[in-house]
Amino acid sequence: MYRINIKARAKINISLDVIGKREDGYHDVKMIMQTINLYDKINIKKIRKDEIKIQTNLSFLPVDERNLVYKVIKYLKEKYKIKTGVFVDLYKVIPVAAGLAGGSSDAAATLVGMNKLFNLRMSMNEMMEIGTMFGADIPYCLLRGTALSEGIGEKLTSLGRFPDAYVVIAKPGINVSTGFVYGNLDLSSIDVRPDTDKIIEGIDKGDLHQICNNMGNILETVTIKKYPVINEIKDYMMENGAIGSLMTGSGPSVFGILEDKHKAYNLAHKLKVNNIAKFVYTTTIFNS
Numbered sequence: 391m392y393r394i395n396i397k398a399r400a401k402i403n404i405s406l407d408v409i410g411k412r413e414d415g416y417h418d419v420k421m422i423m424q425t426i427n428l429y430d431k432i433n434i435k436k437i438r439k440d441e442i443k444i445q446t447n448l449s450f451l452p453v454d455e456r457n458l459v460y461k462v463i464k465y466l467k468e469k470y471k472i473k474t475g476v477f478v479d480l481y482k483v484i485p486v487a488a489g490l491a492g493g494s495s496d497a498a499a500t501l502v503g504m505n506k507l508f509n510l511r512m513s514m515n516e517m518m519e520i521g522t523m524f525g526a527d528i529p530y531c532l533l534r535g536t537a538l539s540e541g542i543g544e545k546l547t548s549l550g551r552f553p554d555a556y557v558v559i560a561k562p563g564i565n566v567s568t569g570f571v572y573g574n575l576d577l578s579s580i581d582v583r584p585d586t587d588k589i590i591e592g593i594d595k596g597d598l599h600q601i602c603n604n605m606g607n608i609l610e611t612v613t614i615k616k617y618p619v620i621n622e623i624k625d626y627m628m629e630n631g632a633i634g635s636l637m638t639g640s641g642p643s644v645f646g647i648l649e650d651k652h653k654a655y656n657l658a659h660k661l662k663v664n665n666i667a668k669f670v671y672t673t674t675i676f677n678s
């Protein structure tokens with residue numbers, strides 16, 4: 391085998407709670423994660439010259455050591471003394487720095503692709519451990535599906551099957567850094583927290599309404615304060631057919647959950663033509 395194609399899917403946070411701040415500056419979290427069918431395409435190819443070369447459709451995305459795909463390949467080449475060169479064609483669809491874990495998912499897909507291409511025989515656990523070194527959400531991006539994520543994101547428990555639904559993603563034209571949002575989180579001021587157990591119960595019952603009625607993301611307290619447009623998008627989604635709407639991760643993307651395909655495409659169309667969000671995408675829940 392000399393080349394491999396992999397899909398790197400985005401995630402949304404059905405809930406996001408922060409338990410406390412750790413001594414290393416990271417935060418202990420309790421989040422319900424869900425993979426969606428919005429994905430980047432990654433083509434990894436062996437090349438003769440011993441180098442790492444990345445090509446991407448996004449002109450502003452670094453293709454050097456700052457790119458997570460590059461970092462993972464460099465690490466694996468050193469660890470497994472791989473002398474063959476690696477060329478990657480990274481076709482980005484997931485918006486960057488959007489709370490959708492695009493970079494983390496690319497890194498996870500690269501671990502899986504390199505494992506197959508070079509027959510490295512890494513177990514899922516080994517890949518997750520390596521992934522954690524490069525980003526807290528990478529272990530989940532390897533696991534995929536519906537999961538409870540704890541610790542800084544490395545303690546994962548698979549949950550039952552999420553009910554089938556349509557997901558409309560809307561990202562306003564602003565960029566938010568994850569570090570900034572966690573750094574400005576004031577845990578003493580949080581009075582409303584998501585009911586994680588109620589959501590898990592809803593997943594077990596296959597009750598989309600119970601899930602949607604209990605969603606919550608405490609990072610909204612930081613990001614929405616700075617960018618009120620996020621709340622406007624949430625309200626717009628709820629007024630236009632969504633049964634639940636929330637900011638994902640550290641933001642600024644917002645997702646809406648709908649049962650009806652027609653209503654989902656209609657909501658996305660309205661978000662676009664009324665210029666409410668810059669990037670709008672309609673997709674579905676991914677269950678592995």
Ligand SMILES: C[C@@](CO)(OP(=O)(O)O)[C@H](O)COP(=O)(O)OP(=O)(O)OC[C@H]1O[C@@H](n2ccc(N)nc2=O)[C@H](O)[C@@H]1O
Nearest residue numbers: 415416417489490491525526527542568569572639640641
């Ligand atoms: C908020 C979440 C929710 O799923 O996602 P995104 O919005 O990034 O998609 C994650 O917790 C983000 O995970 P990820 O984006 O992989 O984080 P990293 O690159 O490891 O860390 C970026 C920065 O965020 C902060 N950070 C991250 C994770 C965590 N549990 N506590 C933290 O305090 C740290 O300041 C760190 O320097």
Ligand SMILES: Nc1ncnc2c1ncn2[C@@H]1O[C@H](COP(=O)(O)OP(=O)(O)O)[C@@H](O)[C@H]1O
Nearest residue numbers: 456457458486487488489490491492493494496
């Ligand atoms: N392959 C990649 N795709 C997207 N972003 C990347 C990648 N590699 C590194 N990055 C950097 O990671 C940061 C966050 O990216 P991303 O994973 O898209 O967002 P988020 O953490 O909000 O889900 C960006 O600043 C970007 O420059």
